[in-house]
Amino acid sequence: MSGPNDNFDPKQVASLDPAAIDGFVADALAAIGAATTTAELKQARHDHAGDTSPLALANREIGALPPQARKEAGQRIGKARAQVNQALGARQDEVAAAELEAALLAERVDMTLPVTTGPRGALHxxxxxxxxxxxxxxxxxxxxxxxxxxxxxxxxxxxxxxxxxxxxxxxxxxxxxxxxxxxxxxxxxxxxxxxxxxxxxxxxxxxxxxxxxxxxxxxxxxxxxxxxxxxxxxxxxxxxxxxxxxxxxxxxxxxxxxxxxxxxxxxxxxxxxxxxxxxxxxxxxxxxxxxxxxxxxxxxxxxxxxxxxxxxxxxxxxxxxxxxxxxxxxxxxxxxxxxxxxxxxxxxxxxxxxxxxxxxxxxxxxxxxx
Missing domain, CATH: 3.30.930.10 (Bira Bifunctional Protein; Domain 2)
Structure with missing residues (x-):
């Protein structure tokens, strides 16, 4: 019976390093915070929470870790991705509210302005x-x-x-x-x-x-x-x-x-x-x-x-x-x-x-x- 495979290349799983994951989260939060429109927030979601985002790619490398290290790495990645998704949801509400307020302000009608009303009709x-x-x-x-x-x-x-x-x-x-x-x-x-x-x-x-x-x-x-x-x-x-x-x-x-x-x-x-x-x-x-x-x-x-x-x-x-x-x-x-x-x-x-x-x-x- 063979023993557990403890051999792995540290460079291959460098993205799973706690410092690297913290850096991915920091970059994601900065991009999310900088997004002021729905389009910008959509791009931030794609870059930092999509299938090709750093956190998604790091998650794929968990399989290269020794069995005893996989659980800890998985919890760390999961916590990081949840933190990013939570920030995205909160920012989405803020951006939507800001856009609605801007639209209402742009379409505002000044009810105090004088208007010319059309003449009323009359039955023949x-x-x-x-x-x-x-x-x-x-x-x-x-x-x-x-x-x-x-x-x-x-x-x-x-x-x-x-x-x-x-x-x-x-x-x-x-x-x-x-x-x-x-x-x-x-x-x-x-x-x-x-x-x-x-x-x-x-x-x-x-x-x-x-x-x-x-x-x-x-x-x-x-x-x-x-x-x-x-x-x-x-x-x-x-x-x-x-x-x-x-x-x-x-x-x-x-x-x-x-x-x-x-x-x-x-x-x-x-x-x-x-x-x-x-x-x-x-x-x-x-x-x-x-x-x-x-x-x-x-x-x-x-x-x-x-x-x-x-x-x-x-x-x-x-x-x-x-x-x-x-x-x-x-x-x-x-x-x-x-x-x-x-x-x-x-x-x-x-x-x-x-x-x-x-x-x-x-x-x-x-x-x-x-």
Whole structure:
């Protein structure tokens, strides 16, 4: 049996000398302490704690020592490497904190400096009024309905009992989509939604329809080729003209004030019979300017009444076209221009102001709305 091998070359294991190991640790700690950035600390980690660092290379030489010397050398190397790693961890926290503080300082915003803020937006007066009008009917339990702006001729005219030779179908009133034979148009009113709602929702039916409509009108102070309407439709058993009058009175008071009155004048619409034009009493002079040249009213032109919209009892032909028995059900419908209603409430003189997109106009109108 052979004895332990005590023969070894001291030069081969010079790196395991306690003085050498202390020197490796001192160099590592100096490099770590000198690192001021993450990149510098990464380089120090590579140089003094990586696989090719002096301490790592010295650790590989432990196998060349006699067995009785290996334990002591291993403990010495392990203690040295732990000391370096501990220093690296502590320095890492210090460098990260310093870099964060520098970044925050560089990105600091002086909250005491004066700033120029952008102007605040405002809801468009028409959108605002649509919301108000819808709320009136929602409170009464009505539903909100909508339909396409590109409409079929059948819904816009035929289903509403509009004859083929009616002037409303002519090019001077209606914007048709090419080719004309396709029977497509930009809806001239929100009334097509009446037919759509009757066909899809059935009866009893209580719906209000706000929406954009299109006419071949001139672009001037009182006319727009694109404007907005609010349509109302009720179909149920026992509905009469009295229900229509009460509904319009309620809407007028909600829009123009509790002392506002309405009146109806006989008129003709293909889709209602009987039909009427509904006027709202001037909410500025309350009729006191009529025949009184000393107190003229610009709002109603001293007529005492302002034309508001059209209405009437739903024509039985419209009900039949939508599969509703007019001997069992009856109804009423009404419609008015939302743009003109805004003008009535605010005194805006020119409809073109509503489409110019000037935020100052919207703010002034909303600030002066009743």
């Amino acid at each position: 007066p028409i959108t605002n009024l649509i919301d108000e009008m819808i709320d009136v009917f929602a409170d009464m339990g009505w539903e909100i309905a909508d339909g396409p702006q590109l409409e079929a001729e059948w819904y816009n005219f035929d289903a509403l009992n509009v004859p083929e030779d009616h002037p409303a179908r002519a090019l001077q009133d209606t914007l048709w989509i090419d080719p004309p034979s396709a029977g497509k148009l930009l809806r001239t009113q929100t009334s097509p939604v009446q037919a759509r709602a009757l066909l899809t929702r059935g009866v009893p039916l209580y719906v209000v329809v706000p929406g954009k409509v299109f006419r071949a009108d001139e672009y001037d102070a009182t006319h727009l080729p694109v404007f907005h309407q609010l349509e109302g439709l009720v179909v149920d058993k026992g509905i009469s003209m009295a229900d229509l009058r009460g509904t319009l009175d309620h809407l007028a008071k909600a829009m123009f004030g509790s002392d506002t009155a309405t009146r109806m004048r006989p008129h003709y619409f293909p889709f209602t019979e009987p039909s009427a034009e509904v006027d709202v009493q001037c909410f500025v002079c309350h009729g006191e300017s009529v025949g009184n040249p000393d107190a003229p009213c610009r709002t109603c032109r001293s007529e005492g009444w302002i034309e508001w919209g059209g209405c009437g009892v739903v024509n039985p032909r419209v009900l039949r076209a939508c599969g509703i028995d007019p001997d069992v059900y009856s109804g009423f419908a009404f419609g008015m221009g939302i743009d003109r209603t805004v003008m009535f409430r605010t005194g805006a003189p020119d409809l073109r102001d509503f489409v110019e997109g000037d935020i100052r106009f919207s703010r002034s109108i909303l600030g002066g709305a009743r």
